Amino acid sequence: MPDAPTRIDPDRLRSLVPRLRAICGEDGVLTDASRRRTYESDGLTYHAEVPGAVVLPSTAEQVAAVLRLCSEEGVPFVPRGAGTGLSAGALPRADGVLVVTSRMRRIIEIDIGNECAVVEPGVANLDITRAAAPHGYYYAPDPSSQQVCSVGGNIAENSGGAHCLKYGFTVNHVLGLQIATPRGELVRLGGKAPEAPGYDLMGAFIGSEGTLGIATEATVRLLRAPEKATTLLAAFDTVDAGGAAVSSIIAAGVLPAAIEMMDALAIEAAEAAVACEYPPGAGAVLIVELDGPASDVDAGAAEVRRLCTGSGAFEIREASGAAERARIWKGRKSAFAAVGRISPAYIVQDGVVPRTALGEVLGDIARLSAESGIRVANVFHAGDGNLHPLVLFDDAEPGAGDRAAEVSGAILDLCIRHGGSITGEHGVGVDKACQMPRMFGPADLETMDLFRAALDPGGTANPEKLLPTPRLCGERPGVVKGAHPHPLVAEGKAELF
Numbered sequence: 495m496p497d498a499p500t501r502i503d504p505d506r507l508r509s510l511v512p513r514l515r516a517i518c519g520e521d522g523v524l525t526d527a528s529r530r531r532t533y534e535s536d537g538l539t540y541h542a543e544v545p546g547a548v549v550l551p552s553t554a555e556q557v558a559a560v561l562r563l564c565s566e567e568g569v570p571f572v573p574r575g576a577g578t579g580l581s582a583g584a585l586p587r588a589d590g591v592l593v594v595t596s597r598m599r600r601i602i603e604i605d606i607g608n609e610c611a612v613v614e615p616g617v618a619n620l621d622i623t624r625a626a627a628p629h630g631y632y633y634a635p636d637p638s639s640q641q642v643c644s645v646g647g648n649i650a651e652n653s654g655g656a657h658c659l660k661y662g663f664t665v666n667h668v669l670g671l672q673i674a675t676p677r678g679e680l681v682r683l684g685g686k687a688p689e690a691p692g693y694d695l696m697g698a699f700i701g702s703e704g705t706l707g708i709a710t711e712a713t714v715r716l717l718r719a720p721e722k723a724t725t726l727l728a729a730f731d732t733v734d735a736g737g738a739a740v741s742s743i744i745a746a747g748v749l750p751a752a753i754e755m756m757d758a759l760a761i762e763a764a765e766a767a768v769a770c771e772y773p774p775g776a777g778a779v780l781i782v783e784l785d786g787p788a789s790d791v792d793a794g795a796a797e798v799r800r801l802c803t804g805s806g807a808f809e810i811r812e813a814s815g816a817a818e819r820a821r822i823w824k825g826r827k828s829a830f831a832a833v834g835r836i837s838p839a840y841i842v843q844d845g846v847v848p849r850t851a852l853g854e855v856l857g858d859i860a861r862l863s864a865e866s867g868i869r870v871a872n873v874f875h876a877g878d879g880n881l882h883p884l885v886l887f888d889d890a891e892p893g894a895g896d897r898a899a900e901v902s903g904a905i906l907d908l909c910i911r912h913g914g915s916i917t918g919e920h921g922v923g924v925d926k927a928c929q930m931p932r933m934f935g936p937a938d939l940e941t942m943d944l945f946r947a948a949l950d951p952g953g954t955a956n957p958e959k960l961l962p963t964p965r966l967c968g969e970r971p972g973v974v975k976g977a978h979p980h981p982l983v984a985e986g987k988a989e990l991f
Contacts, residue, residue, distance in 0.1 A: 502569055502589035507546045510567060514549055514591070517559045522597075524548040533592055536577045536584040537639075538842075541924050545572070545586030552597045554672060554680055554710035561708065561954075562678020564591055570954050573704035575615060575647030578639040580842060581923030583651060583703045583959055593708060595646045601625050602711070608686045609716045610669055615646025615709050619653075622714065631716040634661040637919075638827055649709045652701030654919035656752040656826075657783070659877035661717075663919070665700045670713035673699060676706070676950040686713055698945070703921050704956035706949045720785035723751070724795055725819040728780040728802040729773035729809045733757050733872065736778035737853045739805035740876045743782070744849060746801060748794050753877030754781040759836075760829050760871040760884070767832030770825030773809040780807075780876065781826055783819075829873045830884065837869070837886035839895070841902045844920040845909030847879045858908050859883060868894075868901050880918035881909065907932065921960075928962045 508525075515523045524530055525547055535542040551557045564571045570590035577584055586592045599616035606629045611622055619640040622633035636655035637643050643653070649671070654663045661667075670684035683699065684690040699706050730736040736755050743753065756764065758777045764770050772779050780802065784794045799810055813819040825832075833840050847855045856872065863870040871884040883905050887898040906916045906929060916922070916929050930939060943961055947953070 502546075504546065504589065506567070507569060507589055507591075510563065510569065510591075511547060513563055514547065514560065517563070518549050518551050518556050522550045522552065522556070524550070530592075533574065533577070533586060533594065536574070536579040536582060538580050538582045538923075538925060541582035541585050543586050543588055545592035546589050548586075548592045548594060550594050550597050554598075554674065557593065557595070557598075557708055557710050558674040558678045558680045560591065560593055560678075561674050561676060564954050565677045565952050568952060568954065570957050572956050573646070573650065573708045575644035575650070576618070576639075576642050577647075578637075578643040579647060579651060579921060579923065580844070581651075581703075581917070581921040581925040583921050583923030583956075584647075585924050585959075587957075595644065595708065595710075598646075598710070599644075604629065604716075605686065606631065606716075609718075610686055610713050611716055612711065612713050613645055614711055615644060615649070617645050619643050619645060619648060622716075626716050627719070630719050632719050633667065633714060634717050635664045635667055645712055645714070646709045649700050649712060650702070650704050651919070651921040654875075654880070656754060656875065658919070659753060659875065660749055660751045660785075665697060667715040668696060668700060668712055669715055671696055671699065671709050672711035673707045674710050676952065676955040680710065684713070701921075702946075703923060703960050705946055705960050707955060720787075720791075722788040722791045723783065723785035723819070724791055725781065725783045725813040725822050726795060726798055726802075727772065727811045727822045728782065728798075728807040729776035730778045730780065730802075730805070730807055731776075732806075733778040733856050734853055735806040736780045737856065737876070739780055739802045739807065740852065741849065742801040742805055743798055744877070746797060748784075748797050748801075750782050750794070750798070750877065751785045752781070752783040753875070754826050755779070755872070755874055755876040756781075756826060756829060757872040759869060760833070760873045761825070763832040763836045763871060764825035764829050766835040768824055768828045770821070770828070772825055773811075776809075779825075781822060826873070829871075830882070833871055833884050833886065837884075837888070839887055839889040839898075840871075841885040841887075841898055842920075843881065843883045843885065843902055843905055844917045845881045845883070845906050845914055846918040847881065847909050847912045847914035849877070849879045851912040851914070852876065852879060855881070855908050855912055859905055862901055862904055862908075866897060866901050868898055870901065870905075875918070878918075879914065881905075903929070923959050927958070927960060930960075930962050 574584040595615040598614035600614045602612040637653045683696045869886040874881045885898045885902045887894040
């Protein structure tokens with residue numbers, strides 16, 4: 495396990511400000527305390543630290559020059575996009591430079607002939623689809639904060655979304671990258687061709703959470719918009735029945751774009767928040783979305799209806815248009831933030847299990863909840879086994895947070911025990927760094943650290959993230975305060991998914 499890096503003297507950092515301004519301009523460097531505080535956390539507000547300096551480069555060359563300066567002076571840097579992450583991966587350092595790519599938001603090219611787009615890292619995810627839509631194309635990865643989350647952040651975290659069951663994660667849709675390495679070199683990986691020869695360096699970079707450098711340009715794959723899409727909502731008496739329906743759908747060879755599930759407690763929260771009007775008395779609801787050729791969608795929807803009925807669904811609704819599809823999704827997309835209506839605080843988890851283990855793991859979570867007296871609301875991507883259990887507690891009650899953290903950790907242990915993972919799409923960041931040894935042995939972690947050191951020998955790239963350090967291992971998992979959501983969530987611009 496790597497040691498925590500030595501902290502930099504504040505005077506040393508301040509001495510770099512004139513040189514940073516020479517690179518990014520007067521308005522591209524923020525040193526005022528109140529303006530720096532704006533960037534003290536990402537979407538996981540439990541972890542916060544005011545950055546020593548904030549730079550807002552406008553070009554790839556400026557990013558590279560900033561990183562080159564940090565490397566020469568041994569000053570740590572932290573990359574940040576839109577700040578919607580949920581693992582404190584963009585948590586700044588008081589002795590470091592926060593590199594914010596939000597000004598780099600040009601869509602450089604929509605290349606329909608090669609079915610791709612070339613964009614800068616600050617481009618919002620949904621803006622790619624908006625630019626491609628007039629041509630009949632779209633960008634498939636769809637994190638729920640896609641209105642505001644940026645492509646650079648999606649690349650750093652290998653973001654997913656509800657439709658990753660059919661379409662995969664960000665890594666499946668990036669054809670090429672320009673990156674600024676920790677030493678300040680601009681390097682191109684891949685391009686517009688479908689496959690690149692040699693070692694899969696893009697695969698290593700995507701999902702590296704800013705520890706291997708910063709993406710300064712991305713060439714992403716565009717897909718043709720489907721001829722038809724439809725969404726079904728199926729209500730069940732129990733989560734087990736809903737899980738059986740998921741298994742039946744996948745076993746039958748039906749591949750929906752998305753299969754989502756909410757249990758009774760999550761439904762209760764969503765009803766209190768947005769009045770989603772899901773079937774009364776449901777112990778679980780399943781949201782199934784299908785897209786593709788109209789004939790395939792119609793046949794798939796009929797099969798989903800049959801299989802859900804066979805698994806015990808007592809009510810099935812099918813959206814007749816875009817407005818009804820949005821209504822069905824409304825409860826699911828509001829579920830995380832809605833939990834604040836029924837709990838003062840909660841811990842968000844992001845474990846993954848094989849689909850075949852869903853029923854057993856959910857049963858074990860229910861037993862953990864009953865034994866501890868701590869409520870757990872389950873909201874998850876059922877199609878690919880990505881669980882988002884929400885561990886609820888009252889942070890005004892002495893010891894409640896510690897008990898909730900124990901339950902949260904035990905849930906991740908369940909995921910690992912069943913051959914799963916501690917994270918599916920939120921990343922490791924600071925939040926799960928000290929839990930990495932639960933999943934990987936010392937040799938695995940040492941190999942990861944050696945690879946990281948090969949690309950960042952100075953240790954300046956987003957230190958104390960992804961891999962465990964002694965300082966982090968004493969910290970609790972991230973807590974969300976129900977009454978104080980992230981500002982973007984409160985404004986309706988982002989959704990915790």
